[in-house]
Amino acid sequence: MSEELELAVDRTRCDGSRLCAELLPERIRLDDWGYPIFEPGAIPAHLLPHARRAVAACPLLALRLRRPGED
Amino acid sequence: MTNRLLDGPPLDFGAEPYAQHRRRLGPLPSAAGLLEALESSGLRGRGGAGFPVAAKWLSIAERAGGPAVVIANGSEGEPLSHKDRLLMSTRPHLVLDGALLAAAALRADRVFIVVAEDLARAPAVMAAALAERPEAEQEALRLVVAPARYVAGESSAIVNLVESGTAVPTYVPPRPHVKGVGRAPTLVQNVESLAQVALLARRPASFPALLATLHAAGSGPVVRELEPSTLLGQALEGVGGSLSQTRAVLLGGYFGTWIDGSEAWELPLDPRALRELGHSFGCGVVAALPVGACGVCETSRVLRYLAEESSAQCGPCFYGLRALAGACERVSANQAEPGELQRLQRWAQEVRGRGACRHPDGASGFLLSALRVFGSDFAGHRTHGRGGLG
Numbered sequence: 001m002s003e004e005l006e007l008a009v010d011r012t013r014c015d016g017s018r019l020c021a022e023l024l025p026e027r028i029r030l031d032d033w034g035y036p037i038f039e040p041g042a043i044p045a046h047l048l049p050h051a052r053r054a055v056a057a058c059p060l061l062a063l064r065l066r067r068p069g070e071d
Numbered sequence: 072m073t074n075r076l077l078d079g080p081p082l083d084f085g086a087e088p089y090a091q092h093r094r095r096l097g098p099l100p101s102a103a104g105l106l107e108a109l110e111s112s113g114l115r116g117r118g119g120a121g122f123p124v125a126a127k128w129l130s131i132a133e134r135a136g137g138p139a140v141v142i143a144n145g146s147e148g149e150p151l152s153h154k155d156r157l158l159m160s161t162r163p164h165l166v167l168d169g170a171l172l173a174a175a176a177l178r179a180d181r182v183f184i185v186v187a188e189d190l191a192r193a194p195a196v197m198a199a200a201l202a203e204r205p206e207a208e209q210e211a212l213r214l215v216v217a218p219a220r221y222v223a224g225e226s227s228a229i230v231n232l233v234e235s236g237t238a239v240p241t242y243v244p245p246r247p248h249v250k251g252v253g254r255a256p257t258l259v260q261n262v263e264s265l266a267q268v269a270l271l272a273r274r275p276a277s278f279p280a281l282l283a284t285l286h287a288a289g290s291g292p293v294v295r296e297l298e299p300s301t302l303l304g305q306a307l308e309g310v311g312g313s314l315s316q317t318r319a320v321l322l323g324g325y326f327g328t329w330i331d332g333s334e335a336w337e338l339p340l341d342p343r344a345l346r347e348l349g350h351s352f353g354c355g356v357v358a359a360l361p362v363g364a365c366g367v368c369e370t371s372r373v374l375r376y377l378a379e380e381s382s383a384q385c386g387p388c389f390y391g392l393r394a395l396a397g398a399c400e401r402v403s404a405n406q407a408e409p410g411e412l413q414r415l416q417r418w419a420q421e422v423r424g425r426g427a428c429r430h431p432d433g434a435s436g437f438l439l440s441a442l443r444v445f446g447s448d449f450a451g452h453r454t455h456g457r458g459g460l461g
Binding site: 012013033035 | 241242384385386387388390391394418421425426427
């Protein structure tokens with residue numbers, strides 16, 4: 001069984017590029033100022049490739065995947 | 072028997088000199104058995120979460136590896152709180168004893184005393200107190216003067232200040248107790264909690280009283296040392312307050328919650344009991360809003376303050392808190408836009424947990440409590456009323 005992963009963001013880096021929400025709309029929506037809000041919990045396996053693409057696309061390297069509960 | 076931080080010479084005599092402090096309480100005790108004494112005392116930190124002091128210390132004490140760092144947090148950024156500046160200005164050696172005991176218990180080789188620049192005599196008194204200590208102690212101790220900013224007291228901001236001179240929060244993880252100053256595990260503890268440690272190390276059986284800043288309706292702040300069983304109403308009556316003059320009580324300061332006056336009057340200030348009811352004693356502010364005052368106007372004023380104190384690093388905090396303050400101000404000016412209250416609720420929920428530090432969470436909790444307690448003011452705001460927080 002593959003490892004469970006969730007999204008995390010360094011809020012001091014994120015500048016609201018909105019790319020992550022375009023690449024993973026199933027798990028990420030934007031607030032009224034363009035900053036991401038995540039669905040809580042682990043990313044379902046079929047969305048993991050899209051999540052990795054969103055992480056790679058973040059121009060400020062603010063987004064990452066982590067194990068649930070990990071700092 | 073209860074330990075009393077403010078026992079000793081009258082408070083208006085100013086700082087208790089080191090010689091008098093030692094005559095009254097004896098020399099700095101050993102830190103042997105201190106962790107156990109802390110655990111049985113039930114002492115909790117004075118941040119919003121009220122984290123058990125013993126648990127925080129244990130997580131640092133049980134590490135493998137090199138020396139830790141201790142930071143005494145005397146930044147007291149909460150505008151309604153006065154207890155830390157009073158404590159530092161009158162009992163500086165209790166704070167230093169507590170910080171040195173923490174260093175001994177946690178194998179720390181450096182101790183930083185952080186004091187905000189705007190706290191009346193406190194920075195000068197702490198500097199003079201440091202100079203009175205034996206040379207061996209002075210070698211480990213450093214005084215750091217912090218800017219007078221609300222977020223400067225947040226623990227990652229304090230670590231950042233000590234390391235780089237910039238008092239803004241940083242993205243955690245790792246948390247300071249894991250990796251703080253110079254990557255060493257770092258204890259950041261409020262000065263009152265450390266002063267309690269200084270007494271607990273000498274009299275382990277005692278249960279700590281709490282310092283509170285009381286604002287009765289229409290009168291200025293008074294700092295009192297109170298038993299946890301004291302009711303909030305009793306505390307306010309002790310400084311001239313009365314329920315008939317009190318519309319609501321703000322508990323825990325600007326990061327705290329509004330409570331309806333008659334409900335607040337019967338609550339004990341015991342942090343554990345308050346937490347079960349969804350409140351936090353936090354920094355110990357108990358502030359009455361007078362009957363006739365407007366909950367919307369007061370809430371707007373505090374939110375604008377919190378928005379301006381955002382360190383502007385995280386989008387949801389910087390833009391979200393400004394938007395929340397703006398919406399409250401429109402309600403207050405009778406210029407609410409359609410759906411304004413629903414939007415306030417949604418924004419308040421959305422900013423939670425979306426900053427590097429807890430600044431947006433505090434503002435959100437404050438606003439949500441205002442919408443509960445002053446719901447009718449928000450729904451049909453017409454007049455501004457009279458009076459506000461002290």
